[in-house]
Amino acid sequence: MKDAQPRTVRLRDYRVPDYLVDQTRLHFELQPRGTLVRSQLHIRRNPEAVAQENGGADIKLPPLELQGVELELLSLAIDGEPVASESFRTSVEGLSVDVERPEFVVEISNRINPEDNTSLEGLYLSNGMYCTQCEAEGFRKITFYPDRPDVMSRFTTTIVAPRDYPVLLSNGNEVERGETEDGRHFVTWEDPFAKPSYLFALVAGDLQHVEDAFITASGREIKLQIFTESKNIGKCEHAMRSLKKAMRWDEEVYGREYDLDIFMVVAVDHFNMGAMENKGLNIFNSACVLASPETATDAAFQRIESIVAHEYFHNWSGNRVTCRDWFQLSLKEGFTVFRDAEFSADMNSRAVKRIEDVSMLRTAQFAEDDGPMAHPVRPDSYMEISNFYTLTVYEKGAEVVRMIHTLLGEEAFRRGSDLYFERHDGQAVTCEDFVKAMEDANGVDLQQFRRWYSQAGTPVLEVTDAYDPGTGDYALTVRQSCPATPGQPEKAPFHIPLKMALLDPIGNDMPLDQAGHTELVLQVSEAEQTFRFKGLPEKPLPSLLRGFSAPVKLRYGYTPEQLLFLMRSESDAFNRWDAGQRLAFIALESLQQDYRAGREMQLSPELVSAYRAVLQNRELDPALVAEMLSLPSAQVLAEEAGEIDAQAIIAAREFAEVSLGQALHEELLATYRAFTREGPYRPEADDIAARRLKNTCLAFLAATGEATYLALAQSQFESAGNMTDSAAALAALVNRGSEAQMHGALDSFYKRWQEDTQVVELWFALQSNSARCGTLEHVRALMQHPAFELKNPNKVRAVIGGFANRNFTQFHKADGSGFEFLSDQVIALDRLNPQVSARLVTPLTRWKKYREAVGSQMHSALKSIMESGQLSADLYEVVSKSLA
Template sequence: MRDAQPRTVYLKDYRVPDYLVDSTRLHFELQPKATLVKSQLQVRRNPEAGEGLPPLQLDGVELELLSVSIDGELVPASRYRELPEGLSIPVDKAEFTLEIHNRINPEENTSLEGLYLSNGMYCTQCEAEGFRKITYYPDRPDVMSKFTTTIVAPRQYPVLLSNGNEIERATTEDGRQVVTWEDPFAKPAYLFALVAGDLQHVEDRFTTASGREVKLQLFTEAKNIGKCEHAMRSLKKAMRWDEEVYGREYDLDIFMVVAVDHFNMGAMENKGLNIFNSACVLASPDTATDASFQRIEAIVAHEYFHNWSGNRVTCRDWFQLSLKEGFTVFRDAEFSADMNSRAVKRIEDVAMLRTAQFAEDAGPMAHPVRPDSYMEISNFYTLTIYEKGEEVVRMIHTLLGAAGFRKGSDLYFERHDGQAVTCEDFVKAMEDANGVDLGQFRRWYSQAGTPVLNVSDDFDAASGTYTLTVKQSCPATPGQEEKLPFHIPFALGLLDSDGNDLPLDAEGNTHKVLQVTEAEQQFRFAGLQEKPLPSLLRGFSAPVRVCYEYSLEQLQFLMRCDSDEFNRWDASQRLAFAALEKLQADFRNGDTLQLPAAVIESYRSVLQNRELDPALVAEMLALPSAQTLAEQAQTIDAEAIVAARDFARRELALALKDDLHACYLRLCNEREYSPSAADIAERSLKNTCLAYLAVTQAADAVALAEAQFAAAANMTDSAAALAALLNHAADDVAQAALQTFYDRWQGDTQVVELWFGLQSSSASWGTLGNVRALMQHPAFEMKNPNKVRAVIGGFANRNFTRFHDTDGSGFQFLAEQVIALDKLNPQIAARLVTPITRWKKYIPEMGEKMRAALQSVMDSGNLSRDLYEVVSKSLV
């Protein structure tokens, strides 16, 4: 484990590398405990780094150094210095060949960074700084090199893969396999990949727009070979979409994907050899839910799109991480919107942003899209970098329009192909291609926090002029007390009393994007006959909070009439939030709880509207989650949130029971499973109805869930029914269903992870005692991030009720697990601790219990740098 003492890295201290590596030749002799790595680097002095020949500084962690040679001559140990995290070698020439031999232990590498073993398969994860766990190297993204990799392995590893194209294959006298791969494109070390195992694969072909044929291969363990079709189909759709929308063709003769069970992230875009978390690539109707099918389609696309936005053009340094991630998340979101329902995709993304990223913006780890500093870069693979970064790119798209954005992206790729660049380079390409000035807009990259827009309006009946006043502000965040005004694209429409969109300009446009650039601004619309109702921030055109005093009646009107489907959903959320806020206050005051009849009737009208997309109806029927309510609260009272939400949900279920039942029956069908957008939409609404019906705990509702569970022909319906039974059926019924489910699927790793997660996140079933029992289950493995996320993460992140038990036992449980995990996998430990880092926002009696749990983590001593950074910043 690396030294936990804080060593802050600052963007302002960036310097170009002293030396460049033109080519890298790697030779691996694989052994579980003693893999020998030989590296041969063609090194030269960087002409941009200044005069002289400073020592060559190489990064290296947990390596056993065997020898160092320069130009074929052995360098005695007395001439170089082994450092805690690297190697310093004096040099006396501007160009030379460096050869290093070292040993590593993949079997003991539980951090899952560098080269490690997963179910007996060798695999790598090098982003962000994992390559330094393989060999000594200038492990930074602005050192780009052409890699040639030779892998030598015993015959039980017939599949030996690396980046690029296979150029040589042989067998040694003692029967070992030898395969050499060559990547013709220069890349940083973080994109290096190696896989060795007893794997099977499926294969397909893709013909590019220019007529080249590309071989597509997806590798997995034999037991999972039947789960590859959806990912392969998704890959081909993504390849075609990228050609049509961005003009980007694939550049190698082969594209490979490997599924791995032990993986810290979702997937990794290594050049030509993408390594995926099994949960993010393997699917069949029997074993994967609709959400999994859609997530796999998006992640496959995301990693493929990185071939250009991340690989061909990469980051100069890790402060620029959103350069590739924000841009690529935008690309995969647009792809998913084109493949499915655009409105529902936007709703899903914004719901997550508002709940989790806004919380990050308001928490102790708040940072800009381009951070100023970090202690451990792994902690900055955050929602701010990815999802808020995506919103920043989306705003540029909104400001320039689709055609202007395409001009900018074309220039960006042409200008910087093969380079390691910055966020500034991306924005500059957009400016130069369109002749615009985005100077003020750049503040989105440097200022942290979620801007707030306070909107008021006035109507002058005599002149027919409607005036909107917009005031923007942004709360203080760590290290940034004062914020300058942002450049905010603010989309809106105006509705008349019949619900029609009013023209906003002389051309008759009914949708307009206002550009909010000042602390206070006014926008006027003339020629109106009556005061309109504003539909604000249509399509969520910027990642901001909008404060406007809508009345209950106005929100109901927007739910019925707004032509912007996103804002219809947003009106339903605002309506529910207002009702839930009142219920929380009544609960705290000991008053009788009552859900307004107007809220019930609004939900009824949505449920009965057969013209709306069923997926949109399902989203509109869903109450804001407890996590969302907590994020929006000034002070979090978890008990009041749970009480208010449970009451409202039950009242809606009882009042709408007949409508819910009728809708459920209407959507039941015997069609063969298809992950099409239309079928997913129908299942989504059907299972939303079932979940509401189960809340009533009526015998017929529970029987309905039991019947669906018994007859389900796909995992979506099976999991939805099981969740309903876990949350609302008698314990013996729930236990029987759990056992039936496990007995059927115990041999399938991904389904067992789903089974774990359904229990740990259940308010009824996921008690702390049951969660501890799950950790003793034979299928649970503390070294497997997916199982940790399913059980411990499911409890801490998705079981709001049980995690926030008033005795604080949930907080202490999480602290205990984080301490244990930090010794195995610091990245997972640092991410898992998040739920107790925002202790300051809770009511004092709960916040103090959270703080005590967090302090126990700090007091445990010898923390990894990953965990130390998060905990130390959270306790300040």
């Protein structure tokens, strides 16, 4: 455990490193409980530090500070001479060494224990395989080192292991392999590109691999390899295909060509994250790389394609150009999330991809902005950097990059990215450097725009309009504000791109200027602005925030009739979907009011009519139709509520889903049949869209509880030729079927797939997420299941995380038992894996938004965590800020 009250690290205190490491040579002798690590570091005084501290006069050399956690120091030498004990000091955070000259070689030997490393940071054992995870500060658990991203070094790594670990991998290109005198073997890897220690990687195990090749635009052949356990070797084809697509796309869209001779991916079962972009050796959570039609859903196929692309794109936006410090994390993550989103949009449905991304923002990132851990895209401070791998840094950071793209246009943005990569290749830089490249390449001023990096919170745009029929003048007035967030009570105006159009009475986009443009990006930069349009023959209906052009909350007084009009006529697919969401929100809010007043609930006929029209429209993309039929989630309803009434939200959504299924059963059944396709499974956009719409209809039909439709679900479950249809039918039976149907289907599914780890995780999640079967008692029983493992983050996320984050009904039971359960699990997990425990506690942190009785229960659960004893730095930061 770390200190229960860790120090706060602040951006304003950043100073350049005292020393640089030009060359790092590492030698590993792998043993489960006693791995020996020898390092040789070629170090020199940093000229920039000398200039900053002494005006260029280096009078006294500062000590060399090397971070190291849970390491057994065996030996320490400088330039071949052992360092006297009085010349170095050890602490729980590392090693401080007195030095006598500005350039020297440090040699260190230390021992580590991979077998007992349950934190999954540094070097650890996963199902008999050695694996590393060094971002953000895991390298200090391997050896003593200046473990910070602005110290970039060229690494040479030698791995020595017994023969039962035949595969030995690290960063770069293989330069040597051979036998040792004691019967073991070794492989040496050399990375020609300087990198920070967080990008170091090592893998050793009994693995199989698939291999392919990619020919770059310049004609170079790159060897591609994906490593996994032998039982999973047949699940790598999709990831390999996705990798080749990503490599080609990055060349065509960004002009970025891969730089090493080999690119490797390794699938690991025990992993805290989705994947890691280590230079040339990407390590993936198995769930994010392994897929086959029989075992992976469409969503999993698309997620794998996106994540493979994301990690590959990091080769330039993260590796070749990296972060100066961890406050700049969004420099690489926000930019790369934007890049992978654009890639996924090009590979699949652009409209649906945008809807999915915005749904995540509204569900979770807006909640983060409104909670105790709210922080800017570039945080000002942190206690534990692992806590800032957040939706704000990643998803909102991507939205910030997207806004620059919207403001500049595609060609200008490409000029800016080209300059950014050219100017900063091989450097550790800041968010300002990225924005400056965009400015310099295009002669624009983005000074005010930089506030998106430094101000927290979700801005609100209040829009009103006025039309003068005598002159044809139309005025659109926009007022922006941003709520107070921790440490930032007042906010200066943001620079917000507001993409918009004006619709005439039959739904056509009206000309907005003399050039005849029918869509404009208004640049909102003041607290209040009015935009004027002249010569309009009739009052228009504004189409605002098209494509969700900025991560803001839009307030405009659309009537239900206007929303119905937009659902029918809007040419912007995102706004068409959003109009339906707003109409559904109005209907669900009315149902919540009925519930609280004890009145009989009645679903808005406008919503039924709107959904019927959507179902009957065969001209729309089926994937978009499926999205338009999806009710706002309980989490979105909670985020929009001034005070969260969990029971009212649950009752309203349940009633609406059942009512829509009953009212539209004929249209739903007709659509289900129309989009049921025969033939082999293809993870292609058109087939995915058909399955998505078909299974959306099935969920509504099953919600009626009618035996006919449950029999339809049963038939689909028994005959499904792919996991998408099988899982959708299973979910329908679990949520709506009889006890016999539910248990029979669950038992059958598990019996068939019990040997497949990823499918078992899906089986766990379907149950823990279920409002019906995912009771607390059932979740506790799942934790006793032989396939569950508390040390495995994927299993924890599937069972405990699924219950707390996605089972709104059962988690929010009025007796508070769900909150108490979560607090107990967080305490237990904190002793094993602090990163997982700190992320798992999130649902409790919103206690102030709930009605008093429920909020009090959540607060008590947080207090029990705080009072449980010494907490990790990760968990302490989240809980202490939530209780403040």
